[in-house]
Each structure stands twice: as structure tokens, then as C-alpha cells.
Amino acid sequence: MTEHDHTHEHDHEHESGHGHEEDSSATEEARAEAEAAARRRLALAQIRQYGDPALRLVAHQVEDFDDDLRRLVERMTVLMHEAQGVGLAATQVGVLRRIFVFEPGEEGPHAVVNPVVVDRAGETLIEDEGCLSLQGVRVPVERAVGLTIEGKDENGEDVRYELGEYDARVVQHELDHLDGVLIIDRTDDEHRKQALSTLRPRIVLR
Numbered sequence: 574m575t576e577h578d579h580t581h582e583h584d585h586e587h588e589s590g591h592g593h594e595e596d597s598s599a600t601e602e603a604r605a606e607a608e609a610a611a612r613r614r615l616a617l618a619q620i621r622q623y624g625d626p627a628l629r630l631v632a633h634q635v636e637d638f639d640d641d642l643r644r645l646v647e648r649m650t651v652l653m654h655e656a657q658g659v660g661l662a663a664t665q666v667g668v669l670r671r672i673f674v675f676e677p678g679e680e681g682p683h684a685v686v687n688p689v690v691v692d693r694a695g696e697t698l699i700e701d702e703g704c705l706s707l708q709g710v711r712v713p714v715e716r717a718v719g720l721t722i723e724g725k726d727e728n729g730e731d732v733r734y735e736l737g738e739y740d741a742r743v744v745q746h747e748l749d750h751l752d753g754v755l756i757i758d759r760t761d762d763e764h765r766k767q768a769l770s771t772l773r774p775r776i777v778l779r
Contacts (some may be wrong), residue, residue: 638729662750694719
């Protein structure tokens with residue numbers, strides 16, 4: 574799942590004699606933005622895009638909590654960050670295992686293996702969602718406003734997360750990926766048609 578746009582307002586005091594410092598700072602900022610954009614393009618190139626059959630397959634339970642699994646989690650976490658996302662499922666990197674990574678709030682990234690929903694709020698909310706595998710698309714999706722999941726981490730330790738609002742939405746999005754479900758399956762007909770018209774040139778033929 575992609576990050577929401579956040580607008581930050583900053584007040585700047587301008588003093589004479591700081592022109593060169595400001596120019597240098599602007600140049601460094603532009604360079605950092607260009608590097609981040611390049612990393613994002615490289616990351617997205619490694620994430621399966623709409624039309625790839627893997628995105629429609631159901632992932633399998635993880636049986637072995639080994640070094641291969643931990644390497645997968647590390648790779649997925651790096652890709653999520655560099656693609657500027659907040660969640661990534663294993664099916665999005667072509668691995669049919671029931672595992673996803675996400676980053677709730679300021680807690681840092683977490684992996685959930687073999688996730689199970691143990692409680693779901695009755696109240697729902699419709700909000701726009703984007704997806705790292707459906708570039709250029711944002712559609713309204715109805716999700717439960719709260720969710721509790723249990724599973725394992727990459728080391729086989731039990732984990733439980735009680736999530737509200739945005740984090741609950743992210744996790745429901747990733748759980749869908751593990752079952753081969755995409756946001757265009759969850760939206761209304763009008764937005765689905767608009768999304769498909771955007772995605773059609775990007776369909777991968779294999």
C-alpha cells in the first residue's frame with residue numbers, strides 16, 4: 574500500500590547574508606529528492622505490477638521459520654521503504670507465502686507471518702487507497718475501522734496487533750493481497766473502469 578500525502582507547513586525566517594547557505598541547502602534537497610525518486614523507480618521495478626499472475630494467486634501458509642524467511646522479510650522491508658509504501662505482501666514480490674510487512678505509526682516496520690484476523694470492528698469507512706502494484710491508481714475502498722490480528726514474526730514468535738483506522742486499513746489491504754484480491758475488486762464499478770483504463774497500457778503479458 575502507498576503512503577498518504579502529508580502536507581507540512583514550515584515557517585522560515587529570512588535573514589540577509591544567508592543566500593549561499595539557502596542555495597546550498599536547496600541543491601542538497603533537490604539531490605536527495607532525485608535520489609529518492611531513483612530508488613523508488615528501482616524498487617517498483619522489483620514489485621509485481623498489475624497484470625502479473627502472481628497478484629491473483631492465494632499465498633500458502635509458512636511452515637519454516639528459517640534464514641530464507643528472514644532474508645525475505647529484510648528484502649520486503651527495504652523495498653517497502655524505497656518504494657515509499659507503508660505495507661507490502663509477499664505475493665507482490667512473487668513469493669506465495671502468507672507474510673506481509675507494514676509500518677504502523679512511528680513504531681518501525683513489522684512482519685506478520687500466517688496472519689489471522691481475530692476481531693474486526695463492525696463500523697466501516699470508505700477512503701481512497703493506492704497500491705504499489707497498481708501505479709497511478711487511487712480508488713475508494715470500504716474497510717473496517719478497527720482490526721485485531723495474530724500471527725508470528727519472522728523468528729516464529731507470537732505477535733498480536735490491535736489496530737485502528739489507518740493502520741487497520743493498511744493491514745486489510747495486505748491481507749487482501751495474500752488472497753489474490755486487489756483494490757479494484759473492492760471499489761465501485763465507475764472507479765474500477767477508470768482504474769482499468771489507467772492500468773491497461775501497463776498490463777504484463779506472460
